[in-house]
Amino acid sequence: AQKITQTQPGMFVQEKEAVTLDCTYDTSDPSYGLFWYKQPSSGEMIFLIYQGSYDQQNATEGRYSLNFQKARKSANLVISASQLGDSAMYFCAMREGSRGNNRLAFGKGNQVVVIP
Amino acid sequence: DGGITQSPKYLFRKEGQNVTLSCEQNLNHDAMYWYRQDPGQGLRLIYYSQIVNDFQKGDIAEGYSVSREKKESFPLTVTSAQKNPTAFYLCASSINRATGELFFGEGSRLTVL
Numbered sequence: 001a002q003k004i005t006q007t008q009p010g011m012f013v014q015e016k017e018a019v020t021l022d023c024t025y026d027t028s029d030p031s032y033g034l035f036w037y038k039q040p041s042s043g044e045m046i047f048l049i050y051q052g053s054y055d056q057q058n059a060t061e062g063r064y065s066l067n068f069q070k071a072r073k074s075a076n077l078v079i080s081a082s083q084l085g086d087s088a089m090y091f092c093a094m095r096e097g098s099r100g101n102n103r104l105a106f107g108k109g110n111q112v113v114v115i116p
Numbered sequence: 117d118g119g120i121t122q123s124p125k126y127l128f129r130k131e132g133q134n135v136t137l138s139c140e141q142n143l144n145h146d147a148m149y150w151y152r153q154d155p156g157q158g159l160r161l162i163y164y165s166q167i168v169n170d171f172q173k174g175d176i177a178e179g180y181s182v183s184r185e186k187k188e189s190f191p192l193t194v195t196s197a198q199k200n201p202t203a204f205y206l207c208a209s210s211i212n213r214a215t216g217e218l219f220f221g222e223g224s225r226l227t228v229l
Contacts, residue, residue: 045220102147102216106158
């Protein structure tokens, strides 16, 4: 069964607008971590933000915030004030279990294109 | 600068040939990983290693082999047994504490002719 689901089609976003990328996950482990990565056309994966399953507050990193809804098993990424450089694929990933095990399972990604 | 270096960036090989992808890190990370990415898809784990001289199979290990003789190095061999080796290969490393995020190299694109 798929552990991370990202089903949105490719998105076009106006520069300076906010965009929300959906991610749902499936795990029975009470301890887990959720990650978002950005992959520009050059191919490298860039870490954006992390949310632990026991964290009480939603994670934020600059223009990135994670809308964590634990009961719904949802971890949506919000990018505020989009910039042209935000055009990329975005991947949601999950680590199950303790932090000693850093195996990540990735979703299939969301394509974002920012238009001027 | 600290980071992960993958080489070569592009590689072509004929069917039936083995090929080895290099991954070196100078971040002093304990754990290293190999992922495979196909077009329009997410990343799938091939092999990972949490310490030197030890490694475990990931979700799609068939047709691949690895070694971890040094902390800094985790080469991946794509063998002739791998039925569909054309893909983008990403190496990553992490420290086994803190948030545990993976740091990635720039990737190697393998094309089988």
